[in-house]
Amino acid sequence: MRKYWEISKTYMKTQLVWRADVIFNMIFTISKILFAYLLWGIIFQNKESVGMFTFHGMLSYYIVSSFLSQLEMSEGISNEIHERIRNGTFSKYIVIPAGIERYFMAMELGIVLFYLVFDFAAAVVWIFIFRIQFVFTTQWQVIVCAVLMAGLGMIFMIQLNYFLGILTLRFEGIGTFLMIKNNLVSLVTGSIVPLALFPETVTGILRLLPFYYVTYLPAMLFTGQCQEEAVRGLVIIGCWCVLMQSAIQNARKKYFRKYDGAGI
């Protein structure tokens, strides 16, 4: 385990090098909440509630979900694997005595831990500036479920991106596919619009998919909603993680032998 913790620490250190990145990430978090404040402010002008949300409930959801979606940075994994397989430098990970998938998990953890601090600070500052009456559940069982679900959601996204990265060995170029996936994921995780605002049939379908449990449901749970879905959600996202792990193992067995390292 020590080696993976050291990998996390190393990537945390790499994040600290680029100060501009840190600042822009914070500005981005703040600007997202600002836009949400303005947008939902207009929508709620003549209404007490939209769907199941009050104005402050909506902003609370937005702050939590944008905080979680900012932490979900695993798309870098598929991009890194895709790029390195194509230019032949993926061997960097092959030759070291560490599991490649676990290396990427540790890498992600290092990056997330770093941004966790800054994004949390940005969200708290924002709550105070706009005097948002932050809605947060007080039931510890729900908080535990939400934390576990957010964790499993992130693990699933790491697995998904790792799996997609490996597919480069089969399809050679998957850049466009990754771009489409990123756009779809940001929609179906509810980080653009709360999924509760979608028609019930659409939400019903989304409940079967893992993305519902990455940002949306944990954010809803944290803000005191959809509590009846907590346990079922944990089971579903857990099953998706197991399924994705078996897909990774199959892909690894099938495609790792295809790696040619680019060049003779």
Added chain:
Amino acid sequence: MNKNQNINKDTTMINTANLVKTYRRYKKPEGIRGSIASLFRREYEEKTAVNQIDLSIQAGEFVGLIGPNGAGKTTLIKMLTGIIAPTAGTINVMGYYPNDLKNAFKKQYAVVMGQKSQLFFELTVNDTLRLFKEIYEISEETFQANKNYFVQLFGVGDLMDVQVRTLSLGERMKMELIVALLHNPKILFLDEPTIGLDAVASKQIRSFLREINEKKGTTIILTSHYIEDIKTLCRRTIVVNHGTKLYDGATDELFERFQRNKRIKITFDSAVKTMRLRTGGAKLVVDEPYKKEYEVARQDAKALLAELMEHEPKDIVIEEEEIGIVVERIYQEGGNDNA
């Protein structure tokens, strides 16, 4: 510290038989029409990069692997390190099938590829070394001892706390070697470690490699385009071309047999007409007013040099034949029995 010294010199570290690697590569007809057509129908061709190579390398050997571009050297290294899987044949490196990618195997070798880095460019070398200490599960004592040894050997003490991306190419290569050697590997694979380095840096790297081979007993496999690297470091050389082994034997014998000519470049302060030379067999290959170049048999070089000095040159440079020419000659005349 010298962990590898207890390895018996007769231990076979690498053994391959009939090793083959065939790549499948996509062929696209020229132009935009070809690009569109290839979207619907693709043509592939097979390229055999390594063809029936038998290899046996003993512990502590320093082996040069030479050949022109595309000869299959890098592919061979990639198969020996497990980066790619062979298409056919058997391969055994320290008792392992490399492409199984077992951690126990990976802890026993290191690979340095001149154009591929293991360093983190944003971080300092010290940070990267700390990471590799944990990845290779090196004890703190061994880590400190090895780090101090290599930092002193490479003379890079003042560079350990600066960002890797700010280092020169030569400095970076020294750091790559330190990272690679930190865990006392039994085998060190080096793919073009001196590529792009100036003469001073190349010489330093060569002297470090010699010391590591002699003092630590590390088996080293080196590919290089530079004759100097091979001649000064490797007692044994393997020549490959078109994926096939052409020569496998003593480096001295290889160059004695196949590096037959020298190239003498001579420049003048004033324009000089084509000279009539007494030295037989000297071939004029460049004839310009201020510059001449001769190709001459090695045994006649001394006489030609003496004769050229009579013409009061501004400068004279003597060069060995390039690896490519040597390989081409071996290819035409046949290598040795071990190939």
